[in-house]
Amino acid sequence: MSDVPADPATPVAPGLAARFEALPMCVLGALLLVGSLDPAHWPGYLSPQWFSGAAALGAGFWAGLPIVDRPVMVSYRLKHQMLRQRNTLLVAVSALLAALREPPVWLMVVEVLLLLTYLTLIDTRSAPARPVNRQVGQAACAYAASALVLLSALAPITGGWWGRLVAAVAVLGTLGLLWAALRLRHPAGHPHSSPADPGTRRH
Amino acid sequence: MSSAAPSAATDTAPPPTPALRRALGRADAPLEPLEPPSARPVGWRLSERAYRLVLVAVCALVPALLLGRPWAFALAAGPVVWLLLAAVPGARPENVTPLTSVPIRRCFEGETMTARVELAYTGSAGGLDPAVYPGPGVELVRISQHGAVIDLEFTARRWGRWSLGTVDADLYDRGGLARQTTRIDLGECEVFPLPADSALTPIPTRLPNRLGEHTSRQHGQGLEFTGVRPYRHGDRQRRIHWSSTTRRGAIQISEFAAEKATDAVVLLDAFGDVAGVRGGSTLDDSVRVAAGIAKAYLRSHDRVGIVSLGGRLRWLTPGTGSTHLLRIVESVLEVRRDLGYQVPDLDRVPPPALPNGALVYAVTPLADDRFVDALQDLALRGNPAVVVEIPAGEPRPDPDDPGAPLALRLWRLDREALRFSLTERGMPVVAWDGEGTLDLALAPLLRQPVHGRTK
Numbered sequence: 001m002s003d004v005p006a007d008p009a010t011p012v013a014p015g016l017a018a019r020f021e022a023l024p025m026c027v028l029g030a031l032l033l034v035g036s037l038d039p040a041h042w043p044g045y046l047s048p049q050w051f052s053g054a055a056a057l058g059a060g061f062w063a064g065l066p067i068v069d070r071p072v073m074v075s076y077r078l079k080h081q082m083l084r085q086r087n088t089l090l091v092a093v094s095a096l097l098a099a100l101r102e103p104p105v106w107l108m109v110v111e112v113l114l115l116l117t118y119l120t121l122i123d124t125r126s127a128p129a130r131p132v133n134r135q136v137g138q139a140a141c142a143y144a145a146s147a148l149v150l151l152s153a154l155a156p157i158t159g160g161w162w163g164r165l166v167a168a169v170a171v172l173g174t175l176g177l178l179w180a181a182l183r184l185r186h187p188a189g190h191p192h193s194s195p196a197d198p199g200t201r202r203h
Numbered sequence: 204m205s206s207a208a209p210s211a212a213t214d215t216a217p218p219p220t221p222a223l224r225r226a227l228g229r230a231d232a233p234l235e236p237l238e239p240p241s242a243r244p245v246g247w248r249l250s251e252r253a254y255r256l257v258l259v260a261v262c263a264l265v266p267a268l269l270l271g272r273p274w275a276f277a278l279a280a281g282p283v284v285w286l287l288l289a290a291v292p293g294a295r296p297e298n299v300t301p302l303t304s305v306p307i308r309r310c311f312e313g314e315t316m317t318a319r320v321e322l323a324y325t326g327s328a329g330g331l332d333p334a335v336y337p338g339p340g341v342e343l344v345r346i347s348q349h350g351a352v353i354d355l356e357f358t359a360r361r362w363g364r365w366s367l368g369t370v371d372a373d374l375y376d377r378g379g380l381a382r383q384t385t386r387i388d389l390g391e392c393e394v395f396p397l398p399a400d401s402a403l404t405p406i407p408t409r410l411p412n413r414l415g416e417h418t419s420r421q422h423g424q425g426l427e428f429t430g431v432r433p434y435r436h437g438d439r440q441r442r443i444h445w446s447s448t449t450r451r452g453a454i455q456i457s458e459f460a461a462e463k464a465t466d467a468v469v470l471l472d473a474f475g476d477v478a479g480v481r482g483g484s485t486l487d488d489s490v491r492v493a494a495g496i497a498k499a500y501l502r503s504h505d506r507v508g509i510v511s512l513g514g515r516l517r518w519l520t521p522g523t524g525s526t527h528l529l530r531i532v533e534s535v536l537e538v539r540r541d542l543g544y545q546v547p548d549l550d551r552v553p554p555p556a557l558p559n560g561a562l563v564y565a566v567t568p569l570a571d572d573r574f575v576d577a578l579q580d581l582a583l584r585g586n587p588a589v590v591v592e593i594p595a596g597e598p599r600p601d602p603d604d605p606g607a608p609l610a611l612r613l614w615r616l617d618r619e620a621l622r623f624s625l626t627e628r629g630m631p632v633v634a635w636d637g638e639g640t641l642d643l644a645l646a647p648l649l650r651q652p653v654h655g656r657t658k
Contacts, residue, residue: 070225070334070373071251088255092262099266099275108274116281119259127252127379128330138288142281150277177284 022065025121029064029090030057032114036098040107063090064118066125087122091115105154112146141180148173226335226346244384247295253380256282289378296324296374301387305367308390312397315344315358318389320370322351332373332382340365340394355389362396362490364536395532396487399495400640405562405589405648417503423461431455466508466521466558467500469493469531470581470588472567472574473513473538478596480636485568485593488637490535492566492591495641497531507531508556512577513538518556562653563588565630568595569621582628587653590625590632591644629654 033056042049063086074080082089098111120139152170156163219227260282267275304319322331333353337343340363345356351374357367367389373382418427431444434454447455471493476486497507501523508521509531519534557563563586567574581588598614600607622632631653635644 068221068225070228070332072228072334085251088251088258091255092258095259095278096262096266099263099272099278100270102272102274108277112277112281115259115278119255119281119285122255123252123379127250128332128373128375138285141288142284145280145284146277149280150274153273153276178287 022125025066025118025125026061026064028114028118028121029087030060032064032094032111032118033057033060033090033097035107035111035114036094036096036101038098038101038103038107040104041101060090060094063087066122068126087126091118091122108150108154112150116143116146141177145177148177220346222348223343223346226333227337227343228334247376247381247383250375250380250382253286253289256286260286286380289380291376291378294327294329294377295381296322296326296328296376296383299324299374299383299385301372301385303387303389305390305392308367308392309395310359310392311395312359312362315356316341316367316392318355318357318367320353320355320372320387320389322372322374322385324351324374327377328374329377329379330375332375334371334373335368336371337368338366338392341367341392343368357392359392359394362394362487362532362536364391364393366390367392393533393536395529396490396494396535398498398528398532399488399491399635400642405645405653417463417465417505418460421461421463422458423463425459425462427460427462428457429460430458432458464503464505464523465500466506466561467496468508468510468521468557468561468563468586469496470563470565470567470577471509471511471513471535471538472565472571473511473535474571474574475568477568477570479568480594480596481638482596483637485570485595486538488593488635489566489568490532490538491637492593492635492641493535493564494528494532496564496566496591498528501525501528508561509534510552510556511535511538512574516552518552520553520555521558521561557584557586559586561586564591565589566591566593568593569618570595575621578625578630579628582630588630589645589648589653590630592622592632592634594634594636 034053037049037053037056039049039053042053065086067084067087069084071084074084094111095115098115103111116139119142120135123135148170152167152174155166155170260279263275263278263282266272267279300323302321302323304321305316307316310316320333328351331348331351331353333346333348335343335346335355337357340359340361341357342360343355344358345354347354353370353372355368355370370387370389372385372387374385375382418425422429431447432455434443434456438456442457444455444457471489473486473489476484479485479488493509497509500507504523506521506523507527508519510516510518511534515537517534517537519531522530563581565574565578565581565588567578567590569575569590569592578588578590597611600611604610625632631648633644633647635641
């Protein structure tokens with residue numbers, strides 16, 4: 001018996017078919033990078049923001065393509081390093097650019113959703129196979145945590161006496177979520193660590 | 204690769220699966236033998252996923268704190284929770300021990316070999332990501348993973364003694380945040396050359412006095428009718444040729460040819476490996492011809508030996524039986540290893556390895572003067588010999604050199620003169636370029652027994 005998940009029999013999809021399969025990821029990457037530039041505040045006329053948006057669209061489309069190769073250092077050249085880490089660079093740059101701005105609320109929600117969705121999908125595409133139920137559970141926790149923090153950040157806490165109440169609820173909610181995350185994180189060998197994983201074993 | 208079978212295997216091979224391309228490490232490059240990395244990282248190190256989550260969290264948290272953007276904490280919350288959930292204490296596989304199983308390490312070109320790698324460990328693991336570096340003579344055609352067991356299937360592409368390959372197995376912890384690489388050596392394998400298709404067995408004029416399947420010139424107890432003669436005391440009644448007896452008025456006895464075995468020795472030119480007329484390796488074709496000749500003679504219960512002239516002088520005493528073919532092809536696997544300079548001296552070959560009267564097949568591209576000297580030595584010894592030429596490609600003339608066409612013509616004339624001189628010394632020269640069956644090249648030798656210098 002083994003707790004290492006089996007490699008799913010992926011159908012053969014060479015060349016254009018593989019790129020077509022990865023098209024949603026490329027689109028997602030492009031939207032993520034463009035959204036981080038706060039397009040809601042771009043002027044209605046042709047301005048440098050539109051050019052930077054077009055460049056971000058292309059860069060996001062290129063960097064969004066999931067890397068299916070093994071993480072092996074082929075070369076120390078910057079070009080190879082960027083090729084190898086382009087997915088990581090995309091999400092990091094997107095998070096950095098988005099955090100530098102103050103977009104409207106709807107764009108904040110979209111940006112957080114895009115970031116988490118891209119991180120979830122890139123884990124399933126580029127990392128070795130892990131149990132699906134574990135991935136789904138962790139992704140759900142991540143979405144819940146981001147939603148709670150975003151609601152807390154957007155909550156009006158300076159309006160009056162009820163502001164303190166909202167702030168206290170947000171802090172308590174965050175602490176509760178943190179406690180739940182630590183509670184869900186069973187140590188190795190725990191009987192409820194995984195349905196297919198009875199704990200420490202030897203092959 | 205000039206053999207038809209391996210090429211056909213390559214053509215009909217299914218396209219590589221994504222798992223196979225990931226294991227081979229080059230998703231867009233054609234499959235080719237890869238060199239394993241010189242050194243592998245030792246110990247645990249962070250995975251790409253861990254780097255990604257940490258970097259995203261930091262990139263969101265720093266501006267949020269410095270610029271006072273509370274909403275940016277939401278960007279960092281997801282990755283932080285992922286990291287918290289994945290960083291389970293003690294959820295790493297420890298004491299990783301690879302167990303390798305290769306049931307068959309010997310095969311012919313075009314055949315497949317399987318290997319199984321099983322990782323035994325204590326603790327729990329999250330994922331296994333193998334990288335395979337096949338040896339130079341084999342190709343990885345299939346990989347499947349079931350838990351901590353990796354099944355590999357290789358196809359032998361080129362004869363020789365090769366390393367089967369190396370596997371670098373990345374074993375992840377349960378959260379996928381750290382990985383450890385274990386290097387597994389799959390050991391060596393022996394790929395035997397695919398014998399050229401041949402069934403004809405030309406024979407020398409004089410056959411040794413052993414029962415076999417070749418019709419000789421001597422009278423004996425074989426099946427082939429050769430004539431009639433008058434009855435002598437002691438002849439068996441069942442051999443009376445009644446029609447001749449009636450016609451001549453005296454008892455006539457049927458005569459049959461004796462059936463004897465022969466000795467064949469393959470003299471292999473391993474001095475060099477040059478490009479053939481079709482771009483392949485002459486040494487590959489030479490070895491296939493040697494194996495094909497040995498297979499044909501062993502099928503008719505003759506004794507076959509081999510002498511390879513190369514960096515080292517190797518020989519195998521003539522023998523018979525089905526297992527002798529494997530001994531012969533195994534003895535030629537080493538000829539590629541030490542292509543050094545050594546003057547051949549057939550006197551160093553023990554007499555049993557080159558019996559008197561044995562039919563010698565010299566398989567050579569006729570590209571090395573040392574082997575031509577050995578052929579002259581062979582002619583002086585009196586062995587009937589046949590030169591099977593593996594044609595080498597012509598030199599490419601410099602288009603800017605006005606004298607190049609003349610030089611090329613001289614080169615061709617020199618080759619013709621060499622073939623003529625060998626034929627004049629009693630060694631017929633037949634050519635086989637790797638196309639078609641070997642029988643087409645050997646068929647002219649069936650017109651009459653190979654006589655050598657003694658007719």
